[in-house]
């Protein structure tokens with residue numbers, strides 16, 4: 001699977017991506033806004049475990065963000081189940097060296113187009129920590145609408161925060 005964007009490619013994870021994954025993911029400014037399963041420090045062991053776990057994807061939902069043949073970030077979907085089974089959530093991160101170039105806005109748009117064309121979903125949502133206006137801006141630029149603020153929904157690094165719920169419909 002490969003989706004060509006402007007200045008980056010979304011593609012599958014290769015076993016030899018672990019070193020560049022570890023290098024770009026190992027940053028507390030990134031983990032601060034993600035689920036605790038994206039740790040800091042981000043060890044080589046964790047990187048190997050991640051790429052190993054993604055060698056077979058059915059359906060294909062987890063992309064590496066490739067710039068100049070190096071993995072510099074990730075973008076993925078989680079498919080919900082039961083009555084939420086037509087909804088996916090989206091998550092993403094980018095290595096700090098690449099921030100501020102519009103890469104993630106374009107990557108989210110490309111990923112959303114892929115999801116609506118290839119996954120059986122009609123809604124994509126994202127929960128953004130209140131201290132992350134950059135990510136809210138990315139979603140707004142990619143066409144998401146803020147639907148709700150879930151008060152005190154999250155505890156991250158021992159700080160309780162609101163979560164802002166964004167969504168885009170097919």
Ligand SMILES: CC(C)(COP(=O)(O)OP(=O)(O)OC[C@H]1O[C@@H](n2cnc3c(N)ncnc32)[C@H](O)[C@@H]1OP(=O)(O)O)[C@@H](O)C(=O)NCCC(=O)NCCS
Nearest residue numbers: 030033092093094099100101102103104105133134135137
């Ligand atoms: C959030 C993240 C993915 C953004 O990637 P990026 O490629 O730098 O984003 P873009 O360049 O496409 O867009 C960033 C936008 O946020 C804006 N921005 C930056 N800092 C901001 C701030 N403090 N407040 C408001 N907007 C801000 C930029 O100006 C830009 O908007 P513009 O094009 O209108 O000027 C990246 O910073 C990251 O990986 N952060 C850590 C992990 C994370 O937060 N993941 C998302 C979890 S929901």
